Amino acid sequence: xxxxxxxxxxxxxxxxxxxxxxxxxxxxxxxxxxxxxxxxxxxxxxxxxxxxxxxxxxxxxxxxxxxxxxxxxxxxxxxxxxxxxxxxxxxxxxxxxxxxxxxxxxxxxxxxxxxxxxxxxxxxxxxxxxxxxxxxxxxxxxxxxxxxxxxxxxxxxxxxxxxxxxxxxxxxxxxxxxxxxxxxxxxxxxxxxxxxxxxxxxxxxxxxxxxxxxxxxxxxxxxxxxxxxxxxxxxxxxxxxxxxxxxxxxxxxxxxxxxxxxxxxxxxxxxxxxxxxxxxxxxxxxxxxxxxxxxxxxxxxxxxxxxxxxxxxxxxxxxxxxxxxxxxxxxxxxxxxxxxxxxxxxxxxxxxxxxxxxxxxxxxxxxxxxxxxxxxxxxxxxxxxxxxxxxxxxxxxxxxxxxx
Amino acid sequence: xxxxxxxxxxxxxxxxxxxxxxxxxxxxxxxxxxxxxxxxxxxxxxxxxxxxxxxxxxxxxxxxxxxxxxxxxxxxxxxxxxxxxxxxxxxxxxxxxxxxxxxxxxxxxxxxxxxxxxxxxxxxxxxxxxxxxxxxxxxxxxxxxxxxxxxxxxxxxxxxxxxxxxxxxxxxxxxxxxxxxxxxxxxxxxxxxxxxxxxxxxxxxxxxxxxxxxxxxxxxxxxxxxxxxxxxxxxxxxxxxxxxxxxxxxxxxxxxxxxxxxxxxxxxxxxxxxxxxxxxxxxxxxxxxxxxxxxxxxxxxxxxxxxxxxxxxxxxxxxxxxxxxxxxxxxxxxxxxxxxxxxxxxxxxxxxxxxxxxxxxxxxxxxxxxxxxxxxxxxxxxxxxxxxxxxxxxxxxxxxxxxx
Numbered sequence: 112x113x114x115x116x117x118x119x120x121x122x123x124x125x126x127x128x129x130x131x132x133x134x135x136x137x138x139x140x141x142x143x144x145x146x147x148x149x150x151x152x153x154x155x156x157x158x159x160x161x162x163x164x165x166x167x168x169x170x171x172x173x174x175x176x177x178x179x180x181x182x183x184x185x186x187x188x189x190x191x192x193x194x195x196x197x198x199x200x201x202x203x204x205x206x207x208x209x210x211x212x213x214x215x216x217x218x219x220x221x222x223x224x225x226x227x228x229x230x231x232x233x234x235x236x237x238x239x240x241x242x243x244x245x246x247x248x249x250x251x252x253x254x255x256x257x258x259x260x261x262x263x264x265x266x267x268x269x270x271x272x273x274x275x276x277x278x279x280x281x282x283x284x285x286x287x288x289x290x291x292x293x294x295x296x297x298x299x300x301x302x303x304x305x306x307x308x309x310x311x312x313x314x315x316x317x318x319x320x321x322x323x324x325x326x327x328x329x330x331x332x333x334x335x336x337x338x339x340x341x342x343x344x345x346x347x348x349x350x351x352x353x354x355x356x357x358x359x360x361x362x363x364x365x366x367x368x369x370x371x372x373x374x375x376x377x378x379x380x381x382x383x384x385x386x387x388x389x390x391x392x393x394x395x396x397x398x399x400x401x402x403x404x405x406x407x408x409x410x411x412x413x414x415x416x417x418x419x420x421x422x423x424x425x426x427x428x429x430x431x432x433x434x435x436x437x438x439x440x441x442x443x444x445x446x447x448x449x450x451x452x453x454x455x456x457x458x459x460x461x462x463x464x465x466x467x468x469x470x471x472x473x474x475x476x477x478x479x480x481x482x483x484x485x486x487x488x489x490x491x492x493x494x495x496x497x498x499x500x501x502x503x504x505x506x507x508x509x510x511x512x513x514x515x
Numbered sequence: 516x517x518x519x520x521x522x523x524x525x526x527x528x529x530x531x532x533x534x535x536x537x538x539x540x541x542x543x544x545x546x547x548x549x550x551x552x553x554x555x556x557x558x559x560x561x562x563x564x565x566x567x568x569x570x571x572x573x574x575x576x577x578x579x580x581x582x583x584x585x586x587x588x589x590x591x592x593x594x595x596x597x598x599x600x601x602x603x604x605x606x607x608x609x610x611x612x613x614x615x616x617x618x619x620x621x622x623x624x625x626x627x628x629x630x631x632x633x634x635x636x637x638x639x640x641x642x643x644x645x646x647x648x649x650x651x652x653x654x655x656x657x658x659x660x661x662x663x664x665x666x667x668x669x670x671x672x673x674x675x676x677x678x679x680x681x682x683x684x685x686x687x688x689x690x691x692x693x694x695x696x697x698x699x700x701x702x703x704x705x706x707x708x709x710x711x712x713x714x715x716x717x718x719x720x721x722x723x724x725x726x727x728x729x730x731x732x733x734x735x736x737x738x739x740x741x742x743x744x745x746x747x748x749x750x751x752x753x754x755x756x757x758x759x760x761x762x763x764x765x766x767x768x769x770x771x772x773x774x775x776x777x778x779x780x781x782x783x784x785x786x787x788x789x790x791x792x793x794x795x796x797x798x799x800x801x802x803x804x805x806x807x808x809x810x811x812x813x814x815x816x817x818x819x820x821x822x823x824x825x826x827x828x829x830x831x832x833x834x835x836x837x838x839x840x841x842x843x844x845x846x847x848x849x850x851x852x853x854x855x856x857x858x859x860x861x862x863x864x865x866x867x868x869x870x871x872x873x874x875x876x877x878x879x880x881x882x883x884x885x886x887x888x889x890x891x892x893x894x895x896x897x898x899x900x901x902x903x904x905x906x907x908x909x910x911x912x913x914x915x916x917x918x919x
């Protein structure tokens with residue numbers, strides 16, 4: 112009889128619990144699996160032996176379907192990075208705890224940093240001749256992991272972003288007056304999520320968002336003002352989608368110079384780039400402008416899920432368990448796209464060394480020539496990822512979510 | 516044969532098109548109704564004879580079901596207030612245009628200002644012995660119209676607010692670290708929408724939002740800091756819901772004094788109260804703090820509708836037409852609650868003079884003793900209004916909305 116441990120790490124997404132649910136569902140099919148432990152707050156909880164016993168919860172009637180549509184991280188998360196020195200006490204502790212709890216399979220759902228954890232632990236296991244299998248399962252709204260077509264959680268966040276931008280477009284155009292609306296979207300280093308705002312454009316033959324600025328392109332304030340000015344000649348309501356991570360030609364965030372906002376208490380503030388651009392439009396062009404920050408709402412919107420994303424997130428969890436039981440270790444499960452029309456995805460594994468600590472940017476063929484929008488290639492890529500709807504259970508008007 | 520004109524006015528909601536759809540659906544039952552005109556951008560479009568011909572659109576197969584789940588104002592809106600002087604040329608023009616288009620029934624869907632328009636026009640019609648019937652239909656996410664149990668649009672906005680707060684609560688608590696999250700919610704003068712954030716509290720036995728600040732209560736910065744400090748003793752993740760309209764003891768908005776934010780261009784800025792309170796918490800207590808502004812997203816979220824709200828919004832439109840055809844004028848259709856459990860609402864009419872330009876605040880029995888939260892009475896009141904789910908049609912992953 113073998114035991115499993117599973118943890119969640121990094122920023123919340125709407126799909127991370129679907130993947131946890133996938134591992135749980137699959138584990139029920141194997142008689143040789145005894146206990147399934149969940150780490151509270153990722154590796155931090157593991158190190159303090161703070162575990163949830165899923166075997167008990169399942170026996171007591173845990174509703175796994177409700178877990179599937181629960182956003183954020185039901186087990187809690189962490190942003191803990193293990194020490195660089197592989198001789199440090201913490202690594203020894205991890206293996207000691209594994210031994211104590213008779214752990215044979217160790218799953219970590221997360222982004223770049225979490226894959227680094229799996230990489231280090233699987234290397235150590237190999238050096239120590241340990242039999243424990245370490246498997247990484249991707250998860251990030253940023254969609255910035257290499258070797259996979261996309262990451263679980265991206266599709267639902269992209270659907271939320273595109274829908275919120277679509278609704279903002281119509282909200283902004285109800286009055287018969289010119290306006291500029293700047294929507295700031297998550298993505299410190301890559302523009303995948305901001306790019307998804309372009310999906311709103313194909314709806315109802317409307318043309319907004321007209322401008323999309325991505326961190327892959329150096330942001331030029333002068334060009335931005337010119338873009339707005341030119342558009343305003345024949346467009347009443349201008350909608351701009353901008354990534355929080357855009358930087359200027361000197362690789363500085365937009366409000367990183369000494370003209371930064373000073374708050375009511377006299378402290379310098381790094382205002383969001385949306386607010387910065389709103390002020391720039393008002394100041395340089397005198398236009399009516401407004402900015403909206405989608406904020407953390409975009410990563411935890413369990414009420415607006417992509418069915419494709421959630422179904423795939425369950426499946427990748429199931430596959431992760433299968434691969435581990437087949438004896439694989441030091442791997443991450445990945446999506447490989449066989450075809451876009453019809454959409455066809457396969458789940459395989461890749462060596463974690465090719466993934467850990469590497470960020471995947473939007474490729475040049477997804478960015479338009481003007482560098483202020485995306486191409487049809489990107490739209491073709493992203494459309495299946497946001498497609499299909501899946502709704503949580505509701506009780507008295509509000510979603511029902513499960514946390515441990 | 517008689518013609519109808521209908522317009523939408525004031526801020527967007529997720530329910531204003533459901534009410535338009537209700538009027539259209541009901542009109543199909545009456546042989547004596549010929550043309551149905553829609554004003555583009557409310558009374559502004561009416562004055563420039565900018566009309567949509569719904570009779571044609573319906574004949575051409577307008578999908579009224581899709582209109583029902585379309586947010587914002589499909590006809591466009593305005594914030595135009597008719598002149599005070601009832602002898603002004605504009606009033607004469609309105610009646611001339613009515614005559615030109617053979618209008619017998621004039622419907623205006625809106626908030627306080629729109630009801631003022633209906634009030635003035637029905638008074639004038641009476642003075643001029645005009646037979647035209649003027650009927651107001653309520654609509655506002657602010658829920659601040661008197662004489663009605665609630666307003667169409669409030670239930671869906673309240674559901675969006677409560678759901679977004681719920682999802683923020685879980686997002687904010689994934690890390691095992693203390694934090695304060697301030698959520699700024701719409702409502703310049705009344706706290707109905709901010710109060711709805713309390714619905715998140717009853718879910719999954721969690722206790723957030725722990726603090727709710729409403730414009731009905733003078734905001735005391737010292738008490739706020741004390742509230743947070745006290746809570747922090749035994750609460751890791753503090754969630755605060757605050758109305759954009761809170762004012763201090765001197766009736767000033769929180770950031771209206773000379774310590775206001777200065778933007779990158781040297782201009783003083785009235786920052787949102789959420790950002791202001793975030794800075795206050797950081798500065799006075801040194802806690803990790805974040806603020807989220809739900810912004811215009813909360814009023815146009817067609818993807819997250821209260822079925823009760825939308826069903827009632829259709830019905831109130833239907834009833835408005837019935838009352839007009841029965842000969843009523845100078846009235847607004849209103850909801851009267853017969854019972855809360857089971858929820859039972861009747862639609863009747865009230866004299867518009869009792870409604871126009873009057874704002875309804877949260878009554879004292881809906882605010883808790885500490886003045887930083889709501890009572891069970893409010894929860895009982897609001898729960899049926901957010902209950903039930905209704906989803907728009909989706910195409911390629913995004914909602915399909917209809918605009919004219």
